[in-house]
Amino acid sequence: MNYVLISPYYPQNFQRFSIELAKQGITVLGIGQEPYEQLDQPLKEALTEYFRVDDLENLDEVKRAVAFLFYKHGPIDRIESHNEYWLELDAALRDQFNVFGPKTEELTKTKFKSQMKAYFKKAAVPVVPGQVVKQKTEVAKAVKTLGLPLIAKPDNGVGAAATYKLTHQADVETFVQDWDESTAYFLEKFVSSDKVCTYDGLVDAEGKVVFATSLIYKEPPMVTLKNKSDFTYYITKEVEPKLAAYGQKIVEAFGMKERFFHIEFFCDKDDYVAIEYNNRPAGAFALDVYNFAHSINLFEQYARLVAGHGFEPSAYASQYSLAVTRRDYRHYHFSEEEILTRYSQELKAKLRMPAAFAALQGDSFYVLNSDTEEDILDMMEAIQRLAQD
Missing domain, CATH: 3.30.470.20 (ATP-grasp fold, B domain)
Incomplete structure (x- = not known):
């Protein structure tokens, strides 16, 4: 089995994925930005091959790296990073090389908060009401429908970054002023629980x-x-x-x-x-x-x-x-x-x-x-x- 690990060096504690996969007899192939000399010795020993790219953000460059590893080692069975930052890259590579795991289309249900909400409802689990806004002109209607206080966060975003709490109308006006409409926002009712x-x-x-x-x-x-x-x-x-x-x-x-x-x-x-x-x-x-x-x-x-x-x-x-x-x-x-x-x-x-x-x-x-x-x-x-x- 050939397993391609994206960014096997960082974060450092995730180097153990490579080490444990190798112990199971899996051929571990790494693609990362760090020079090979920088890799820790246990990681070097776990990797059958390491392909250094100049920029993991460059999808074409990473695709060429996977293609080379495919040519040299045979079909690729897994492509993973286990890292939030590279999930979309992982999926795009699986698309290209038809590898097991979530493809780009499947990833949308975990990328977009509005789609997550739909799957939570499908699972019959409690959720709070919410609404997507794509333009500033839609905010007032969403606020009127949902009522304050609200939480506004990018519909496609990670963690608590770029998040606004809308308690008063002044907060709504600040959010509208700050938002450049380059990304859709998801507005949902604020839950008072601090746990x-x-x-x-x-x-x-x-x-x-x-x-x-x-x-x-x-x-x-x-x-x-x-x-x-x-x-x-x-x-x-x-x-x-x-x-x-x-x-x-x-x-x-x-x-x-x-x-x-x-x-x-x-x-x-x-x-x-x-x-x-x-x-x-x-x-x-x-x-x-x-x-x-x-x-x-x-x-x-x-x-x-x-x-x-x-x-x-x-x-x-x-x-x-x-x-x-x-x-x-x-x-x-x-x-x-x-x-x-x-x-x-x-x-x-x-x-x-x-x-x-x-x-x-x-x-x-x-x-x-x-x-x-x-x-x-x-x-x-x-x-x-x-x-x-």
Whole structure:
């Protein structure tokens, strides 16, 4: 089997995809921008061949790279990056070379928030009313139909970027003034819940969920982005039954196969409201945090699925796992040395955030485990407590 990995070097923790795929006897072929000499030695050993391109944004150049690898190694069976930024590139390459996985047409249901909403409704999962606007002249009518407060975000966009909260008419006027109409916007009713959770996991080649977990954000990502606060979430021991039921229905409705998913929900009293379906794992070090929480190696388990060897569940009990960041320029109540000493038994990893994520999420990243949610919340508060508190 020939597996083409787009950007195998970055992000660094995703190098483990190449390593685990190679361990399963799969021929791993990398395409990236970094010079071969820059690659870490374990990655070099995992790659049968690495083709350097000048610009991964140049579709024609990347197509030529895949064509060369096809010519030299035979038919390509998979093309993946597992990275939000390259999902459209992955799909375009699958179109060109007729490779298993979501094609460009299929990707529209996970790219456009308006289409996601339709699939959530198909799955009979709660959603909030929303409407697409493509021109400024359509905004007033949408606001009148939906009513304030609203959230306005690009219909085709990633995360909380370029998002507006429309509480008053003045906010609407600011949005209209700022918006250049180059991209359609999706307006939806604002949900007052300050709790966002997820249903995350992995499906096999038949679309069956073989692994599922859930994380709870300390605050909605949009708030973290706006306030530049420390990025924090924790993995729960088990997925709450109603959330699991909704998540299963959504996964079935979207019909994706042999890939990770990351579905966000508002936790609204005793119910959940679907927000967004992401056709890849959660970003940064989330896969590593899942691994710590559930004593599993998901990079390996994904590789086993691709190789046709089946998924092996963990034999160990799950724990709560806290993922928390701190920013270099902030002064905290406890020094890092004090934190590392105080939680030496709970600490699983201390990492530096990649530059692409640090500005939004923080600089230092800590992962800690515990058997109780109470301990997790106490550690969260202590690690992020500022010096003046």
